[in-house]
Amino acid sequence: MEPKTYSTIELRKRMGEILDRTRIAGEPAAITRKGKTLAYLVPAEWFEQYVAQGRAAAVGDPRAPVWGGLVGFGRAAAGAGGPGGTADPTPSRCQRRKNL
Structure with a gap:
């Protein structure tokens, strides 16, 4: 559709x-x-199925990025940090302000 x-x-x-x-x-x-x-x-059902399929695919794959309960979705797929992901080397706006 x-x-x-x-x-x-x-x-x-x-x-x-x-x-x-x-x-x-x-x-x-x-x-x-x-x-x-x-x-x-x-629809919520589509998204819930997507998340469930992603979790099933990640089981047994230690390289699968998992963050916030979502697998391979949004910023987590790009390495936004959190469990299983890598930290983004670019400082956030808040971090940049603190450094000023």
Whole structure:
């Protein structure tokens, strides 16, 4: 199923409707800003299945990044730190402010 695309402005104006379409009708949504996809909104069941499949795939693979209960998802896949991941060498904004 091809996700329907919404800009961040549309999302702000029609949040309830978009959430209902995703939850009730099972329609995924792509959220964009300036023409670039920022995120996908999917039904909770889809995401829960994704997480369960990722955990099952990671069992027995010590190299699989696991962080915050999500396997290979978002920043954890890029090595954001936490158990099983590697720390990001780039300091955060808060860390940079502390160094000033």
